[in-house]
Amino acid sequence: MKKRISLIIGLILVTTLLAGCMETNLPITSESEGFWNQYIVYPLSLFIVKVAEIVGGSFGLSIIIVTILLRLLILPLMIKQTKSSKAMQAMQPEMKALKEKYSSKDQKTQQKLQQETMELFQTYGVNPLAGCLPLIIQMPILIGIYHAIMRTPALQEHANFLWFDLAAPDPYYLLPVIAGITTFIQQKITMVGMENNPQMAMMLWLMPIMIIVFAINFPAALALYWVVGNLFMIIQTYFIKGPDLKAAAAGKAGGAKK
Known part of the structure; x- marks a missing residue:
């Protein structure tokens, strides 16, 4: 568990470092060179643009739809991670x-x-590394979306959605707070049955705080991606861990009656 926490923190720090070090001022096009640009950033940028065209030019809706589609893509891995986590708990x-x-x-x-x-x-x-695989896969996607958002000219020109500008940090900090709250809820549901694990208890508070700090400084589009992804994960985890959640709720109700 300690190694997993170290890996999570390390990947987040690497994400931040890469996001800061890579070129973000050059528009991404089909002519952009390099493996990262050609196979990660440009396909994500093109995907976001095409979906936006389908939904009437709204890049906010496009990011929501793209996020859900990406989550569905890695859903089998997430289900495997949840099952592996339950097996680890049982043993x-x-x-x-x-x-x-x-x-x-x-x-x-x-x-x-x-x-x-x-x-x-x-x-x-049980595969001890199975729990980290979805996170490892998500990080390039997260960095790729960051660059797609920052380097897609069409998105910069039509970036307004709800109360915020997708290409700039949320000026009211509402989206970062929502990202932190949904991260907390998602973590809380995930760790049902592992409340006595001190490392998990630490992550319950550490992850939301880190997400809020990052979301305050990153473009609102990235925070929107995180919020939608968290909501998807909350629903997914609820259905996968339904029996565990009901058992935990019944246990608390029984304890309260005593």
């Missing part, structure tokens, strides 16, 4: 027993612990 008592059994820090004992831990993963059908 925690056995993991704890193994650590107690092989508590000695000598090399031979630690090798035995590692061996039996991997066997336990195989028994439960």
